[in-house]
Amino acid sequence: MTHFEVKVYSNSSFEQWNEFLVNSKNGTFLFHRNFMEYHKDRFEDASLMVYNNNKLVAIFPANKVSDTIYSHQGLTYGGIVVKKDCRMEIVKEVFDAIVFFYREEKMLKLVYKEIPSIYCCKYNDDFKYLLWNNGAKLFRVDTLNVVDLKFPILLRGGRKDGVKRGKKNNLVIREVDSFDEFWDRILIPNLSDKHGAKPVHTLSEITYLKSKFPEKIRQFNVYMNDEIVAGTTIFETREVAHSQYISANKDKNILGSLDLLHYYLLNDVFNDKPYFDFGISNEEQGEKINAGLNFWKQSFGASTYAQLFFELDLQAIIAPKPIFI
Numbered sequence: 001m002t003h004f005e006v007k008v009y010s011n012s013s014f015e016q017w018n019e020f021l022v023n024s025k026n027g028t029f030l031f032h033r034n035f036m037e038y039h040k041d042r043f044e045d046a047s048l049m050v051y052n053n054n055k056l057v058a059i060f061p062a063n064k065v066s067d068t069i070y071s072h073q074g075l076t077y078g079g080i081v082v083k084k085d086c087r088m089e090i091v092k093e094v095f096d097a098i099v100f101f102y103r104e105e106k107m108l109k110l111v112y113k114e115i116p117s118i119y120c121c122k123y124n125d126d127f128k129y130l131l132w133n134n135g136a137k138l139f140r141v142d143t144l145n146v147v148d149l150k151f152p153i154l155l156r157g158g159r160k161d162g163v164k165r166g167k168k169n170n171l172v173i174r175e176v177d178s179f180d181e182f183w184d185r186i187l188i189p190n191l192s193d194k195h196g197a198k199p200v201h202t203l204s205e206i207t208y209l210k211s212k213f214p215e216k217i218r219q220f221n222v223y224m225n226d227e228i229v230a231g232t233t234i235f236e237t238r239e240v241a242h243s244q245y246i247s248a249n250k251d252k253n254i255l256g257s258l259d260l261l262h263y264y265l266l267n268d269v270f271n272d273k274p275y276f277d278f279g280i281s282n283e284e285q286g287e288k289i290n291a292g293l294n295f296w297k298q299s300f301g302a303s304t305y306a307q308l309f310f311e312l313d314l315q316a317i318i319a320p321k322p323i324f325i
Helices: 013-020 033-042 088-104 125-134 161-166 180-195 203-212 257-269 293-298
Strands: 006-010 048-052 055-060 063-065 068-071 109-113 139-148 172-176 216-224 227-236 240-248 273-281 301-312
Touching: 006 088, 013 033, 013 048, 013 055, 033 203, 048 088, 068 301, 088 125, 125 301, 139 257, 161 257, 172 203, 172 257, 180 203, 180 216, 180 240, 203 216, 216 257, 227 257, 240 257
Parallel strands: 068 109, 240 273
Antiparallel strands: 006 048, 048 055, 063 068, 109 301, 139 273, 139 301, 172 216, 216 227, 227 240
16 A cells, blocks of 8 residues: 655755656756755745655655745746656656645645656656646746757758858857856846846856856857857756857847857757757746747747646645546
8 A cells, every 4th residue: 555745845855855856757957956945045945755655756846925835936947856657646646645735734826837848858747637637727838949959950030141140250159167257248238238137047146056066057158359249058957958048249140149159059069969948038927929039049940839837726626636547
């Protein structure tokens, strides 16, 4: 007879939590506690660990605000993380155990931001089905621009000309260990001027994260006459290279800096990855798409991948719902 037990994450489980990620179906370094806790002062942690007959079978990175559970507001994606060999029957038990744990804690809602399946080593739609089956509402959809690197890169929409301009202007691409130049001279000024915004990560935060994940967080800068003109920050996981930040100076179209940089990344640096994720082009909580940005990303051969956001009424679930017949 199986027995599922849910425990609240504590610092004493730091090693066990992180070790579980290594052989999981859908875990990445963003769920590592060293990553999650760089901004722990901003979020009230509500992460859980699920055991089956005293063996860890799932973890759930989460935070809470009042009576709502989020998976996790400080991460690009979230969800319940399970073992590679976790069958649907076990997945359902894990889901039910988590739902009823939070329900007994008087939580009212679960806001579930799925991890896109491209980041998983196996298909990962179990929880999408279980959310729907338990009455969860789909309230937001973001559109990722993803290049499937199993196929040749076909440049469109002026990208070929941009690459030619970059080469003609003798632009130099370098991978660097420091984020100072890109943050201070390109990224922060651009976000401030165009959007009145700041990067999600401060310079000190991204530098700290790089120190913890030196092979996972990589910075590529573009130079003209030794002056930085563009750059991108890559978060590299097992399946995906993701552009976390992309930015360039006002001459990017004249120089071809971003075109040359991403052509190089797709063809030479990350050509052994299954996918390259340019990230979203959404605004206004997913309801609008920045047409120019979306066009530029798809000109590299990127296609649309939908990332789903669900809201589950925890108190409406009275008992586990049978699904197997």
